[in-house]
Amino acid sequence: MSTHAPAGRYAPSPSGDLHVGNLRTAVLAWLFARTTGRRFLIRMEDLDRAVAGSEARQLADLGALGVDWDPPVIRQSDRRGRYRDIIGRLHDEGRTFECFCTRREILEAPSAPHAPQGAYPGTCRDLTEAQRTERRAHRPPAIRIRADAAEFEVDDVLHGAYTGVVDDFVIQRNDGTPAYNLAVVVDDAAQGVDQVVRGDDLLSSAPRQAYLATLLGSPPPTYAHVPMVLNAEGVRLSKRDGAVTLADLAGEGVPTSTVLARIAHSLGLGGRTETVDLPLLADRFDPAALPRQPWILTDDEWV
Numbered sequence: 043m044s045t046h047a048p049a050g051r052y053a054p055s056p057s058g059d060l061h062v063g064n065l066r067t068a069v070l071a072w073l074f075a076r077t078t079g080r081r082f083l084i085r086m087e088d089l090d091r092a093v094a095g096s097e098a099r100q101l102a103d104l105g106a107l108g109v110d111w112d113p114p115v116i117r118q119s120d121r122r123g124r125y126r127d128i129i130g131r132l133h134d135e136g137r138t139f140e141c142f143c144t145r146r147e148i149l150e151a152p153s154a155p156h157a158p159q160g161a162y163p164g165t166c167r168d169l170t171e172a173q174r175t176e177r178r179a180h181r182p183p184a185i186r187i188r189a190d191a192a193e194f195e196v197d198d199v200l201h202g203a204y205t206g207v208v209d210d211f212v213i214q215r216n217d218g219t220p221a222y223n224l225a226v227v228v229d230d231a232a233q234g235v236d237q238v239v240r241g242d243d244l245l246s247s248a249p250r251q252a253y254l255a256t257l258l259g260s261p262p263p264t265y266a267h268v269p270m271v272l273n274a275e276g277v278r279l280s281k282r283d284g285a286v287t288l289a290d291l292a293g294e295g296v297p298t299s300t301v302l303a304r305i306a307h308s309l310g311l312g313g314r315t316e317t318v319d320l321p322l323l324a325d326r327f328d329p330a331a332l333p334r335q336p337w338i339l340t341d342d343e344w345v
């Protein structure tokens with residue numbers, strides 16, 4: 043995989059059509075990358091829930107907004123061998139352990155002294171070989187990283203220096219699927235991604251991912267965790283919120299150009315009904331001036 047010029051990226055899960063919140067994050071990722079001379083990559087995070095046809099529709103919708111990208115689009119499902127190799131390498135370095143805990147056992151376990159809320163309590167960290175053999179007969183293990191840090195600091199354009207928890211997080215689930223936190227780090231490093239722009243619901247994952255990058259010998263990227271789009275109740279926008287995809291909105295008479303205008307307006311980059319395109323938004327783009335609050339999207343927005 044090429045690693046020449048540094049890159050930014052957008053990494054959707056092809057589990058359905060992109061909604062206005064996803065599209066706004068994609069526009070921001072494009073703006074951050076293109077205004078800093080980076081390549082812009084699209085990566086399909088399809089290890090979990092891939093819905094047939096949704097990759098093509100997502101790419102078409104991004105294209106309709108004017109988001110362009112540097113080919114090829116890669117798919118995580120094509121890279122399982124690579125993840126397996128990296129997990130094997132971490133294992134050989136003594137950096138992993140098998141974990142047999144259920145979610146419930148983890149929630150109910152007394153947390154280790156000084157451990158932050160929600161951190162893995164360490165139950166399986168020091169099992170003997172005999173204990174592991176006994177447990178394997180009942181349940182296939184997940185694989186966790188043996189973290190030697192409790193927290194890690196990342197650099198975020200919008201949040202500044204952000205320090206968050208690093209626990210012994212899962213890098214391979216017990217069904218054998220590589221965990222998101224592993225795949226994202228392996229791929230960003232392999233693709234030369236040094237700028238990660240995504241929704242701020244993932245800010246608390248960044249320290250774990252940056253820590254793992256350093257274990258793998260890659261410098262962590264710079265992050266920009268951008269505010270989310272919320273519905274009228276203040277809950278993260280989802281497809282249950284009515285007409286929120288380009289196709290839904292077109293069906294209600296709202297053209298894609300209007301969707302882009304409202305996204306631009308919400309970012310302080312254009313008038314509410316102004317005709318805009320991405321190069322124009324790039325000329326106006328200033329990360330320091332971006333709104334730091336979520337965008338509350340109501341049906342009135344499209345009137």
Ligand code: GLU
Pocket residue numbers: 052053054055087226239240244
């Ligand atoms: N695939 C993740 C999502 O759709 C994004 C992961 C990332 O940008 O690091 O929420």
